[in-house]
Amino acid sequence: MQHTDTIIKNGYIVTINPEMDIIENGALAIDNGKILAIGTTEEIEKNYSSNKVIDASTKIVMPGFINGHTHIAMTYLRGYADDLLLHSWLQDYIWPAEARFVKAKFVYDASYHACAELIKNGITMINDMYFYSKETARAATKAGMRAILGEGILDFPMAFHKTPESMINYAIEGHEEFKDNELIDFAITPHSIYTCSKKILITAAEKARAYNMLIHTHLSETKKEVDDCLEQHGVRPVQYLDSIGFLGKDVSLAHGVWIDNDEQKLLAEKGVGVNICTECNLKLSSGFAPIKGYKENGVIISLATDGVASNNNLSILDEMDMTSKVHKAINNDPTFLNAEEVVRMVTIDAAKIFNKEDKIGSLEVGKKADIILLERNKLENMPMYNVYSHLVYTMHSESVQDVIINGKVLMQDRKLVEIDEDELFDKARFYQKELQEAKSD
Amino acid sequence: MQHTDTIIKNGYIVTINPEMDIIENGALAIDNGKILAIGTTEEIEKNYSSNKVIDASTKIVMPGFINGHTHIAMTYLRGYADDLLLHSWLQDYIWPAEARFVKAKFVYDASYHACAELIKNGITMINDMYFYSKETARAATKAGMRAILGEGILDFPMAFHKTPESMINYAIEGHEEFKDNELIDFAITPHSIYTCSKKILITAAEKARAYNMLIHTHLSETKKEVDDCLEQHGVRPVQYLDSIGFLGKDVSLAHGVWIDNDEQKLLAEKGVGVNICTECNLKLSSGFAPIKGYKENGVIISLATDGVASNNNLSILDEMDMTSKVHKAINNDPTFLNAEEVVRMVTIDAAKIFNKEDKIGSLEVGKKADIILLERNKLENMPMYNVYSHLVYTMHSESVQDVIINGKVLMQDRKLVEIDEDELFDKARFYQKELQEAKSD
Numbered sequence: 015m016q017h018t019d020t021i022i023k024n025g026y027i028v029t030i031n032p033e034m035d036i037i038e039n040g041a042l043a044i045d046n047g048k049i050l051a052i053g054t055t056e057e058i059e060k061n062y063s064s065n066k067v068i069d070a071s072t073k074i075v076m077p078g079f080i081n082g083h084t085h086i087a088m089t090y091l092r093g094y095a096d097d098l099l100l101h102s103w104l105q106d107y108i109w110p111a112e113a114r115f116v117k118a119k120f121v122y123d124a125s126y127h128a129c130a131e132l133i134k135n136g137i138t139m140i141n142d143m144y145f146y147s148k149e150t151a152r153a154a155t156k157a158g159m160r161a162i163l164g165e166g167i168l169d170f171p172m173a174f175h176k177t178p179e180s181m182i183n184y185a186i187e188g189h190e191e192f193k194d195n196e197l198i199d200f201a202i203t204p205h206s207i208y209t210c211s212k213k214i215l216i217t218a219a220e221k222a223r224a225y226n227m228l229i230h231t232h233l234s235e236t237k238k239e240v241d242d243c244l245e246q247h248g249v250r251p252v253q254y255l256d257s258i259g260f261l262g263k264d265v266s267l268a269h270g271v272w273i274d275n276d277e278q279k280l281l282a283e284k285g286v287g288v289n290i291c292t293e294c295n296l297k298l299s300s301g302f303a304p305i306k307g308y309k310e311n312g313v314i315i316s317l318a319t320d321g322v323a324s325n326n327n328l329s330i331l332d333e334m335d336m337t338s339k340v341h342k343a344i345n346n347d348p349t350f351l352n353a354e355e356v357v358r359m360v361t362i363d364a365a366k367i368f369n370k371e372d373k374i375g376s377l378e379v380g381k382k383a384d385i386i387l388l389e390r391n392k393l394e395n396m397p398m399y400n401v402y403s404h405l406v407y408t409m410h411s412e413s414v415q416d417v418i419i420n421g422k423v424l425m426q427d428r429k430l431v432e433i434d435e436d437e438l439f440d441k442a443r444f445y446q447k448e449l450q451e452a453k454s455d
Numbered sequence: 456m457q458h459t460d461t462i463i464k465n466g467y468i469v470t471i472n473p474e475m476d477i478i479e480n481g482a483l484a485i486d487n488g489k490i491l492a493i494g495t496t497e498e499i500e501k502n503y504s505s506n507k508v509i510d511a512s513t514k515i516v517m518p519g520f521i522n523g524h525t526h527i528a529m530t531y532l533r534g535y536a537d538d539l540l541l542h543s544w545l546q547d548y549i550w551p552a553e554a555r556f557v558k559a560k561f562v563y564d565a566s567y568h569a570c571a572e573l574i575k576n577g578i579t580m581i582n583d584m585y586f587y588s589k590e591t592a593r594a595a596t597k598a599g600m601r602a603i604l605g606e607g608i609l610d611f612p613m614a615f616h617k618t619p620e621s622m623i624n625y626a627i628e629g630h631e632e633f634k635d636n637e638l639i640d641f642a643i644t645p646h647s648i649y650t651c652s653k654k655i656l657i658t659a660a661e662k663a664r665a666y667n668m669l670i671h672t673h674l675s676e677t678k679k680e681v682d683d684c685l686e687q688h689g690v691r692p693v694q695y696l697d698s699i700g701f702l703g704k705d706v707s708l709a710h711g712v713w714i715d716n717d718e719q720k721l722l723a724e725k726g727v728g729v730n731i732c733t734e735c736n737l738k739l740s741s742g743f744a745p746i747k748g749y750k751e752n753g754v755i756i757s758l759a760t761d762g763v764a765s766n767n768n769l770s771i772l773d774e775m776d777m778t779s780k781v782h783k784a785i786n787n788d789p790t791f792l793n794a795e796e797v798v799r800m801v802t803i804d805a806a807k808i809f810n811k812e813d814k815i816g817s818l819e820v821g822k823k824a825d826i827i828l829l830e831r832n833k834l835e836n837m838p839m840y841n842v843y844s845h846l847v848y849t850m851h852s853e854s855v856q857d858v859i860i861n862g863k864v865l866m867q868d869r870k871l872v873e874i875d876e877d878e879l880f881d882k883a884r885f886y887q888k889e890l891q892e893a894k895s896d
Binding site: 090092093094095096097098099100103127130131134135293295296297298299300301302322325326327328329332335336338339340342343345346347348349350352353391393394396397398399400403404407408409410411412435438439442443445446449450453 | 531787845884
């Protein structure tokens with residue numbers, strides 16, 4: 015009998031392993047942040063003991079959701095301005111507010127609030143891009159959130175960084191500083207092809223590869239971006255990035271709304287994954303990502319909320335629901351994007367996009383213990399004939415009861431274990447007042 | 456000082472009155488099921504007292520949501536079959552299950568479960584169509600839910616009714632039987648133009664008008680329905696219904712996906728409202744309702760979940776979010792369907808569709824006390840700059856804390872006051888087992 019840190023027993027385990035095994039009355043033994051064993055409750059109880067046993071009798075046990083593109087430090091700008099044209103939203107509201115308020119402390123506080131909110135949404139890893147990203151790293155570490163973090167690289171001076179090289183160096187510093195932190199990776203994240211020169215895009219990719227860091231950028235969010243690229247470079251965005259040696263298995267894209275068939279083939283060939291932000295793209299009328307083409311061409315795709323200034327929450331379950339329904343309709347095929355596929359997108363497929371499929375994205379022996387438990391005993395979750403259908407079409411984040419990241423229990427029975435929500439409310443009210451006053455200036 | 460049944464005080468009151476007034480630190484006095492007074496907390500406390508005072512300090516207080524088209528007795532078929540073509544979904548799964556299981560007790564039990572679920576979603580009135588609708592009336596009465604109920608009229612024999620006339624008479628009986636029930640109205644509800652003959656549609660409308668009952672039917676859900684109507688009657692569905700004298704201010708439609716500009720004008724002229732079921736229409740690939748045209752032509756529109764067999768939950772907040780985002784995208788205009796409009800759609804506009812705008816749909820003196828309280832102190836609801844934006848783009852039903860229908864408190868701090876959820880879970884498990892076994896037969 016081996017003693018372990020934690021045992022979860024009696025659960026309805028949705029493994030997302032290659033066979034998509036479901037274990038009824040299943041159990042997991044967790045030790046040292048990893049999954050040590052998985053099987054029926056009987057099997058696990060025979061071989062493992064623990065002082066911390068979680069009874070999952072009425073619960074679904076599955077890998078945590080991965081949110082493939084966020085700007086979590088924008089929490090305090092949630093709902094700051096809505097129902098506007100993109101340029102007015104950015105130029106009249108978001109950018110002025112950011113220029114005035116975004117400082118290290120703002121980023122730390124907003125990121126910490128967002129981490130608490132992410133946990134309540136069952137999200138166990140994010141891929142984030144913003145400014146002062148080392149502050150976000152500190153907040154994520156404190157909250158226990160797994161995160162890939164990038165410092166947005168722009169080819170013009172900002173309050174915090176005078177040059178794009180300084181932005182790249184900041185991320186490399188973060189990479190060095192957080193090297194031994196099991197939760198945090200730093201990535202190199204040029205903001206976009208329209209805010210970065212060719213030279214900086216090339217430098218960014220070279221530096222990332224020199225330090226073995228992931229690369230992430232916004233691409234082809236709007237039609238205008240593609241038209242401008244064609245005018246300026248004579249080729250479409252994916253071809254442009256390919257021509258400068260930017261693309262590779264270490265690259266992932268956000269949005270990818272306006273990507274044509276040839277570009278999709280190129281992404282598949284280069285192993286570049288796309289994080290689709292359905293709700294944000296709809297709300298800002300950017301368009302519908304070509305999910306059918308991505309699937310046909312073998313591009314790995316996942317889902318993401320983007321920042322709450324444009325969505326306006328961090329629920330991946332919402333993205334799953336909306337993406338599946340909307341893409342059935344635009345493809346005129348109710349069998350398109352079935353529920354099981356959508357659940358894979360936000361777990362194992364997302365893990366593949368970030369080259370982390372050996373560590374996260376499924377419940378398998380040796381993987382990190384990033385696990386969520388969802389309650390079946392709720393009016394809206396009953397009856398349940400197919401767990402994937404429920405996850406995509408029925409459930410809300412309210413069903414997420416327990417969240418474990420890297421083996422640590424962060425939420426139990428919907429209560430955050432270490433984070434004081436009242437403190438976060440006070441902080442949010444403080445920033446709301448400041449931002450509200452600025453708006454009426 | 457006048458004594459009243461209930462006082463709600465210190466709330467952020469979203470009235471949805473014609474001026475769309477918001478009362479910060481507002482209060483309401485409720486007596487005999489109605490709103491007796493509304494104003495600031497100071498004003499109300501000066502003039503009214505009560506033994507039951509609800510403190511809404513951290514809450515939004517607003518009229519309950521209206522769900523304009525449901526089949527609540529289908530609860531136990533939630534997620535029974537998904538990701539299928541419409542005809543296979545109906546013919547291979549839903550109809551056989553209904554033929555075998557739908558009996559009076561099934562309808563009562565499923566409806567009672569659904570009423571509990573509706574309350575948890577902040578819904579204070581539904582417009583429902585199904586079979587054994589008097590059982591649904593009894594379940595809604597027991598739960599305290601306001602409901603307009605119709606017996607689906609089909610022009611072929613069913614287990615329960617051998618003729619469509621019997622279906623019409625059943626609804627008229629319900630109308631008589633529940634005449635003094637403040638919560639329940641019966642309506643006459645021909646299922647559709649493709650399941651009812653011209654003769655039965657005419658009889659249905661005549662009978663409804665003789666008894667002063669509302670009329671509701673599915674219309675133009677799919678393109679095929681329109682094509683078939685053109686072939687059979689030589690005109691489109693709205694023109695067809697108009698030609699037989701069916702349309703009027705007492706009629707409301709469900710779906711209305713394939714309605715052209717001329718039909719929209721005709722609906723506006725006749726005062727016929729449309730309850731749009733966005734999620735269901737997307738999930739079954741039926742199409743995108745012409746919301747822009749409806750608005751331009753002055754057709755009153757509202758939102759509805761349809762049944763949970765095709766959606767798969769009863770959240771109106773989800774419908775609001777998805778409708779607004781999807782229609783911004785298909786109209787290529789992020790300013791389209793702003794948040795305030797969407798909130799009106801599911802409150803006062805829905806009330807107008809059912810000719811109940813003098814009774815419900817807003818918080819005004821003399822109206823029924825159908826009121827919901829939503830929690831502001833939640834991570835995902837902070838900060839809040841615009842309450843409408845939060846309702847449409849941010850909030851989930853988890854934020855609904857308290858629900859009052861006809862002056863009676865049905866949910867307090869997210870706990871149902873009189874309904875035992877554990878009993879409902881047991882029942883749901885029982886039916887799930889039966890239905891599951893039937894599926895594998």
